[in-house]
Amino acid sequence: MSHDHGLPPKSSVSRWFLTTNHKDIGVLYLITALFFLVFGGTLALLFRLELISSGADLLGSMGYNQAVSTHGLLMVFWFISPFAFGFANYVVPLQIGADDLAFPRLNALSYWLYLFSGILMGVSFFQGTTFAGGWTMYAPLNTPAYIPGEGLGATSVVLALIMFTAAVTLGSVNFLTTMYRMRAEGLRMRDIPIFSLSINLTVWMMLFAFAALLAALMILASDHILGTTYFQYSIDGTTMATDADNPGASLLWAHLFWFFGHPEVYIVFFPALGVMAECFQTFTGRRLVGRKWFIISMVLVALQSFVVWMHHMFLTGINLPIKTIFMATTIGISLPFDLMVFSLIYTMAKGRVRFTTPFLFSLGALILFIIGGITGVFLGAIVLDYQFRGTYWVVAHFHYVMVAGATALFGGLYYWYPKITGKMYNERLGKIQFGVYFLGFNLLYFPMFIAWETPRRVFVYPDGLQIWHTMATVGGFILGASFLIMFYNLFVSLWRGEDVGPNPWEYATSAEWAVSSPPPLENFPGVPSYATGKLEFLDDETVVERTERAPGAAAHGHAATDGGTATDGGAVTARAATTATAMESAHEVSGEEHANHASFWPFLVSLGGFITFLGLSGVRTGSVFYLTMAAAGGVATIGSLVGMTREPFHAPEMAIAERWPFERVEKMKLGMWTFLASDIVLFGAFIGSYAFVRVAYGWTAWHHDLIPAEHVTMPGLINTYLLLTSSFLVVLAMVAAERESKRGTVAALAGTFALGVGFLINKGLEWNHLFHISTETFPSGWNLSTNIASSTFYLTTGLHGAHVTIGLIICAYMTVRAWNGAYQGDDRAIEYFGLYWHFVDIVWLFLFPLFYIL
Amino acid sequence: MDWKGYTAIYVVLFTFATAQAVVEFAGLVDSAYWAAFALIMVLSVVKAVGVAAYYQHLRWEPRAVTYLVLGGTVAALALTGAAAYSIL
Ligand code: HEM
Numbered sequence: 047m048s049h050d051h052g053l054p055p056k057s058s059v060s061r062w063f064l065t066t067n068h069k070d071i072g073v074l075y076l077i078t079a080l081f082f083l084v085f086g087g088t089l090a091l092l093f094r095l096e097l098i099s100s101g102a103d104l105l106g107s108m109g110y111n112q113a114v115s116t117h118g119l120l121m122v123f124w125f126i127s128p129f130a131f132g133f134a135n136y137v138v139p140l141q142i143g144a145d146d147l148a149f150p151r152l153n154a155l156s157y158w159l160y161l162f163s164g165i166l167m168g169v170s171f172f173q174g175t176t177f178a179g180g181w182t183m184y185a186p187l188n189t190p191a192y193i194p195g196e197g198l199g200a201t202s203v204v205l206a207l208i209m210f211t212a213a214v215t216l217g218s219v220n221f222l223t224t225m226y227r228m229r230a231e232g233l234r235m236r237d238i239p240i241f242s243l244s245i246n247l248t249v250w251m252m253l254f255a256f257a258a259l260l261a262a263l264m265i266l267a268s269d270h271i272l273g274t275t276y277f278q279y280s281i282d283g284t285t286m287a288t289d290a291d292n293p294g295a296s297l298l299w300a301h302l303f304w305f306f307g308h309p310e311v312y313i314v315f316f317p318a319l320g321v322m323a324e325c326f327q328t329f330t331g332r333r334l335v336g337r338k339w340f341i342i343s344m345v346l347v348a349l350q351s352f353v354v355w356m357h358h359m360f361l362t363g364i365n366l367p368i369k370t371i372f373m374a375t376t377i378g379i380s381l382p383f384d385l386m387v388f389s390l391i392y393t394m395a396k397g398r399v400r401f402t403t404p405f406l407f408s409l410g411a412l413i414l415f416i417i418g419g420i421t422g423v424f425l426g427a428i429v430l431d432y433q434f435r436g437t438y439w440v441v442a443h444f445h446y447v448m449v450a451g452a453t454a455l456f457g458g459l460y461y462w463y464p465k466i467t468g469k470m471y472n473e474r475l476g477k478i479q480f481g482v483y484f485l486g487f488n489l490l491y492f493p494m495f496i497a498w499e500t501p502r503r504v505f506v507y508p509d510g511l512q513i514w515h516t517m518a519t520v521g522g523f524i525l526g527a528s529f530l531i532m533f534y535n536l537f538v539s540l541w542r543g544e545d546v547g548p549n550p551w552e553y554a555t556s557a558e559w560a561v562s563s564p565p566p567l568e569n570f571p572g573v574p575s576y577a578t579g580k581l582e583f584l585d586d587e588t589v590v591e592r593t594e595r596a597p598g599a600a601a602h603g604h605a606a607t608d609g610g611t612a613t614d615g616g617a618v619t620a621r622a623a624t625t626a627t628a629m630e631s632a633h634e635v636s637g638e639e640h641a642n643h644a645s646f647w648p649f650l651v652s653l654g655g656f657i658t659f660l661g662l663s664g665v666r667t668g669s670v671f672y673l674t675m676a677a678a679g680g681v682a683t684i685g686s687l688v689g690m691t692r693e694p695f696h697a698p699e700m701a702i703a704e705r706w707p708f709e710r711v712e713k714m715k716l717g718m719w720t721f722l723a724s725d726i727v728l729f730g731a732f733i734g735s736y737a738f739v740r741v742a743y744g745w746t747a748w749h750h751d752l753i754p755a756e757h758v759t760m761p762g763l764i765n766t767y768l769l770l771t772s773s774f775l776v777v778l779a780m781v782a783a784e785r786e787s788k789r790g791t792v793a794a795l796a797g798t799f800a801l802g803v804g805f806l807i808n809k810g811l812e813w814n815h816l817f818h819i820s821t822e823t824f825p826s827g828w829n830l831s832t833n834i835a836s837s838t839f840y841l842t843t844g845l846h847g848a849h850v851t852i853g854l855i856i857c858a859y860m861t862v863r864a865w866n867g868a869y870q871g872d873d874r875a876i877e878y879f880g881l882y883w884h885f886v887d888i889v890w891l892f893l894f895p896l897f898y899i900l
Numbered sequence: 901m902d903w904k905g906y907t908a909i910y911v912v913l914f915t916f917a918t919a920q921a922v923v924e925f926a927g928l929v930d931s932a933y934w935a936a937f938a939l940i941m942v943l944s945v946v947k948a949v950g951v952a953a954y955y956q957h958l959r960w961e962p963r964a965v966t967y968l969v970l971g972g973t974v975a976a977l978a979l980t981g982a983a984a985y986s987i988l
């Protein structure tokens with residue numbers, strides 16, 4: 047039997063649509079991200095041309111604003127992180143000894159959602175104008191009332207970002223589950239190679255930060271499409287703080303965005319740091335000096351990154367005490383960075399440096415980062431920021447840090463190129479590119495520090511600064527040209543490059559260099575293990591032998607699922623399952639039997655999502671074209687999701703693996719919990735938004751001023767009872783399944799479904815009533831657009847209702863399966879569904895008092 | 901846990917939900933708003949912990965899963981608390 051996992055060869059186009067293999071997907075990410083680099087870069091060159099002289103005589107004012115905004119969004123979202131995740135996809139499983147990610151199809155889904163979200167960005171240019179309010183999308187300029195024209199392009203951008211965020215969330219869940227369930231035996235968390243470690247911390251930050259962004263974007267999309275009024279206010283008095291109907295509007299966006307935004311800058315930078323550390327080690331032939339402290343610093347930064355966001359808001363009306371606190375945390379966060387920088391410098395000083403292209407890029411990145419970091423500390427000081435805010439100082443600062451990150455990643459591209467392609471690039475051309483790149487970079491961004499008085503995002507500037515801007519434009523073109531050299535080099539080397547063996551770099555030690563270049567589809571010639579202190583590949587017999595000896599080693603999870611009373615029966619099942627899994631993967635290894643890992647569904651789901659979102663961008667116009675598209679896309683998406691669920695796809699857990707600290711949490715369960723953790727932040731941000739605008743309005747006046755007397759407690763209480771009872775039935779379904787009572791299982795699941803439907807009907811009746819009330823204060827009903835209280839009420843409980851609806855679809859599917867005899871004696875699937883359903887229940891436990899009583 | 905345990909939890913949850921509504925019907929929300937607020941939120945937290953610990957089995961999972969959940973919760977609370985404080 048061949049080792050193709052049911053996939054066509056790489057030379058066939060269909061391979062790339064069907065693949066779920068992490069290495070293929072890594073390559074897809076790399077190429078797609080480079081495409082967006084060129085896209086965003088071209089826009090930048092356009093507006094750099096514009097800025098040769100003051101005024102918008104080339105692109106026009108709207109053209110300039112669109113180019114600047116799209117450039118920022120493309121580079122931050124569609125280029126830099128996906129580029130890093132190309133490497134992460136390719137390298138992390140190899141470095142930790144896994145044969146793929148935990149959920150290969152989900153990984154493909156992430157990629158396709160990413161690609162289609164980028165296409166949606168591109169399409170937005172053709173809907174009149176695209177979004178033009180800057181990459182930070184500040185309110186209220188991000189809402190339709192403040193956007194010139196119909197603003198459909200802007201809506202598409204918001205939806206594209208939502209799609210992108212969905213891809214990121216799935217990716218985070220996938221990477222975390224992989225790294226906690228699939229490490230080679232003997233590989234402790236702290237021992238995994240530094241690049242993988244940096245990715246681990248990156249995905250942790252992503253999991254929480256992007257959930258907050260998702261909340262911000264969903265609210266914004268709702269303002270665009272449904273007509274809620276979170277980010278707008280109308281003023282009818284003299285001072286905004288007291289007379290506006292929604293005084294928290296624009297600060298709300300700033301808080302949500304920057305709560306995401308600051309972690310995002312480390313999300314961007316950490317993978318780069320990982321690449322730098324790898325390259326420094328390999329090309330100095332030394333282990334990272336103070337590795338332990340380097341890791342501790344990264345962990346500290348990852349945590350602290352969530353408590354510095356208000357340094358982006360020093361010029362807003364937030365109070366002085368909070369500004370001071372955030373100044374302190376900001377200065378605090380630069381300390382661990384100093385440690386990391388020193389560690390890299392010492393590593394270099396103590397080792398014997400070999401100046402290869404990847405090393406040059408890593409060293410260059412370090413130098414640029416130091417400059418960027420120091421100038422950032424200036425901005426972190428409140429008084430200095432009063433001057434610098436909104437100027438080119440900020441532009442220069444963040445390009446020095448962000449593009450320093452990109453610089454390291456280009457180093458990574460040279461570093462892993464031989465691994466991915468099996469060919470060596472041309473070293474001379476690589477060095478030449480570095481020289482041109484470094485020159486172009488500094489010529490482009492350094493003058494911006496000097497011309498710092500230029501207002502940011504504006505195309506007019508004082509005359510005396512023209513020389514610096516001209517210089518920057520020239521630098522921009524030199525930087526751009528350096529990429530032509532790189533593309534040429536990497537492309538031509540595919541044919542002309544020298545063949546390389548497993549390890550072309552003398553001192554590279556991580557596991558990806560222990561296998562051929564490129565590695566085989568299943569990565570390793572056996573089950574990887576570090577049990578003896580160095581990497582070995584175990585054969586079938588050893589694996590089976592070891593799992594026999596230690597039944598706890600694998601697939602232990604479900605012995606403890608129902609309440610953890612690991613009875614003898616449980617232990618026996620666990621042991622049987624372990625052996626079965628061991629045999630299964632042993633077969634995998636020896637290639638006797640291969641699961642089919644080709645799937646077209648991820649592509650179709652994403653295509654459906656793309657059509658849905660494009661349709662949604664225009665539904666507010668009532669156009670039949672857009673409405674049809676939204677409906678057709680929705681059907682296609684749901685249909686494809688069902689198809690994907692029904693497709694047999696088997697990715698067994700590893701027979702032996704290191705799993706601290708989630709040894710007993712089977713991978714589906716861990717994936718579910720990780721997802722729920724991000725969902726907690728999503729709902730938390732929704733509830734937080736509600737609390738924030740309510741505080742801004744006046745917490746206690748809110749109820750009296752904005753909410754009609756018809757909005758009573760009873761419907762909420764009834765719904766609380768319904769949901770609590772349905773949760774109770776889900777656990778009963780588990781008990782029944784475990785006792786192999788098919789009737790009991792079906793009855794309990796059907797009951798859950800019925801109660802959920804009752805919940806939605808009750809809610810529908812309540813909403814319908816409120817929409818159509820006619821009182822003195824609310825003569826024409828209380829609907830989504832009536833005021834900020836109605837907006838928060840409908841949107842927050844609506845998001846919850848959407849969660850209920852999704853749960854019901856799953857519940858219906860499971861009821862039918864139970865009817866056909868599924869789950870008897872194995873209640874795991876019901877348990878995982880239950881985790882989700884109970885979570886939805888818990889959310890309601892807070893929505894009920896907040897929106898019905900208090 | 902067997903069905904009896906689950907049922908006991910259910911009864912408690914049901915009672916607490918009712919208690920929250922009773923606080924409102926008794927007029928406490930109008931007479932002593934912040935006391936009612938504290939009482940009602942504490943009841944919600946207790947219910948949530950009950951569901952998570954028993955129905956979602958967190959009690960029997962490795963502690964790390966609980967930390968994962970707490971991580972998300974703390975992040976959301978930090979955002980809410982600090983943002984609201986910033987405009988007080
Ligand atoms: C050494 C630690 C750093 C400090 C103390 C720092 C500080 C700051 C401050 C205070 C601002 C707000 C300036 C203003 O708008 O007035 C800022 C902006 C920014 N920083 Fe940093 N920064 C640091 C590192 C980084 C890193 C590592 C990155 C990315 C890799 C980054 C990316 C950005 C970006 C993109 C902005 C601009 C946001 C916008 O569009 O308004 N910073 N930085």
Ligand SMILES: [Cu+2]
Pocket residue numbers: 307308311354355357358
């Ligand atoms: Cu920041």
